[in-house]
Amino acid sequence: EVQLAESGGGLVRPGGSLRLSCAASGFAVSNNYMSWVRQAPGKGLEWVSVIYSDGSTYYADSVKGRFTISRDNSKNTLYLQMTSLRAGDTAVYHCARDGFDSSGHDAFDIWGQGTMVTVSS
């Protein structure tokens, strides 16, 4: 079965760090574009970061310089290292696969259930 499962969320103080993991099954993380998307309590969806199959990485302006996306192909796992955390980073963090159809259109077709990150003193 194709699925994603996040872990690593929790309560962290402002300025602290946290690493999220996203374990994939049924497909290879290395062969796909993989993103992190977050949702603050009661708010909408915000794209955070992507890692392409070639290893290129991109970030939303709101997290650039503080968050790092990576993957471990041997573990088929995606990561998000978060540093200098702020109250505004409080959210449920989902990982998602960006799948492509034959005409080149992409969409986030597989999502994890999410892991909650709370930044508070």
Next chain:
Amino acid sequence: DIQMTQSPSSLSASVGDRVTITCRASQSISSYLNWYQQKPGKAPKLLIYAASSLQSGVPSRFSGSGSGTDFTLTISSLQPEDFATYYCQKSSSTPPWTFGQGTKVEIK
């Protein structure tokens, strides 16, 4: 960056109603537009990709249309399980993947 604006932000409807949600891009995105459904406490679910293609397993009462800057998600006959929040998303495989602010569909 391209901005995505949905309307309305919320709506009330009855079972069996036809429901239409619109999404407008700040500049042309051709047909690079996706629609997702999200229920409370759950992950988003892909409904429509490439503006009008139905994702496998999604009921045919859901349909999408539009191109350029103006897009529509239609539910032809609202079912009890369709009460949720719907998001449009600019795709195109280049960042950022911008989402609309969401439309909450509630029971009248």
